Amino acid sequence: xxxxxxxxDCDPGIDDSVAIMMLAASExxxxxxxxxxxxxxxxxxxxxxxxxxxxxxxxxxxxxxxxAKPMIVPLKDASTVHGVNGLGGxxxxxxxxxxxxxxxxxVMYRLAKEAxxxxxxxxxxxxxxxxxxxxxxxDFGKYIKRIYMMGGSRxxxxxxxxxxxxxxxxxxxxxxxxxxxxxxxxxxxxxGADYCFKGAELKEIFSHAKKxxxxxxxxxxxxxxxxxxAEAKAGRPMTYDEIETTVYDSTAAACLLLDGDCLETEDYYxxxxxxxxETEGQTIFDYKGHFGKEPNVQLAVRMDKEKYFDLIRTAVxxxx
Ligand code: BDR
Ligand code: CA
Numbered sequence: 001x002x003x004x005x006x007x008x009d010c011d012p013g014i015d016d017s018v019a020i021m022m023l024a025a026s027e028x029x030x031x032x033x034x035x036x037x038x039x040x041x042x043x044x045x046x047x048x049x050x051x052x053x054x055x056x057x058x059x060x061x062x063x064x065x066x067x068a069k070p071m072i073v074p075l076k077d078a079s080t081v082h083g084v085n086g087l088g089g090x091x092x093x094x095x096x097x098x099x100x101x102x103x104x105x106x107v108m109y110r111l112a113k114e115a116x117x118x119x120x121x122x123x124x125x126x127x128x129x130x131x132x133x134x135x136x137x138x139d140f141g142k143y144i145k146r147i148y149m150m151g152g153s154r155x156x157x158x159x160x161x162x163x164x165x166x167x168x169x170x171x172x173x174x175x176x177x178x179x180x181x182x183x184x185x186x187x188x189x190x191x192g193a194d195y196c197f198k199g200a201e202l203k204e205i206f207s208h209a210k211k212x213x214x215x216x217x218x219x220x221x222x223x224x225x226x227x228x229x230a231e232a233k234a235g236r237p238m239t240y241d242e243i244e245t246t247v248y249d250s251t252a253a254a255c256l257l258l259d260g261d262c263l264e265t266e267d268y269y270x271x272x273x274x275x276x277x278e279t280e281g282q283t284i285f286d287y288k289g290h291f292g293k294e295p296n297v298q299l300a301v302r303m304d305k306e307k308y309f310d311l312i313r314t315a316v317x318x319x320x
Pocket of ligand 2: 010011012013015016039040124125249
């Protein structure tokens with residue numbers, strides 16, 4: 001079976017790292033490139049983490065640095081969620097590999113062209129690099145089979161009332177990508193929340209790790225910070241085992257790996273708000289056909305939870 005060539009555009013990031021592990025461990029996919037963006041932490045940090053992960057996991061691919069800031073809006077980060085180093089405080093062994101001299105957009109275009117129309121792009125952070133590639137190379141879409149993205153929200157956001165973090169991080173870039181005509185499968189915030197883990201489930205899944213054990217132990221330790229929020233919401237004492245925890249980017253990797261298996265999607269025309277005073281970065285789903293446009297997104301709505309959990313279990317156990 002020919003492996004699916006994949007480029008991962010990301011901001012590692014704890015959940016980005018889990019998604020990279022899944023795609024590196026799978027027999028279905030071959031990672032051709034990891035490209036980095038501003039996002040969870042600054043570009044220097046996400047690139048350092050991507051290079052360190054590539055070496056630690058033994059992935060044979062290029063790493064290329066992308067955009068240090070969004071197209072128009074001010075730079076934000078999510079270091080409160082991912083820790084100041086982006087990996088929940090865990091320090092991977094320093095990388096020997098170095099980033100390509102070419103920027104992400106040139107690498108993405110070159111590799112996509114070489115892949116005979118089979119290249120899949122997985123976007124796990126703000127969509128700046130994808131948008132810049134589309135703008136610099138108007139025929140880029142011809143060479144991309146599908147984009148699997150974590151981002152957007154069909155209802156409420158996580159970094160503002162309406163916006164999910166990746167889209168809020170660069171709404172203009174999201175708009176470019178949604179308008180590009182490239183087939184898109186979207187794992188939105190709701191999908192990630194629908195497939196969250198109980199703390200005890202995540203601990204069990206991560207307990208299969210060998211080489212990754214120290215890193216994943218630290219992720220769990222870092223994750224304990226959410227207990228007090230869960231307690232405030234529930235109004236009672238709670239343990240880590242019973243709180244719900246999300247690993248958003250892993251759901252986009254799961255969409256790719258479970259497509260044609262158990263993934264169910266619904267087609268929508270989706271556009272991103274870039275001008276709203278309170279709604280910047282909101283992804284608007286045209287539920288009623290108001291815009292009169294053809295669907296541009298397959299929204300992930302269901303998958304087999306056990307198969308998804310098992311993808312992560314198998315991935316963490318894969319690295320020895
Ligand atoms: C997204 O935001 C980031 O913090 C995560 O890595 C994920 O890509 C979830 O909203
Ligand atoms: Ca991410």
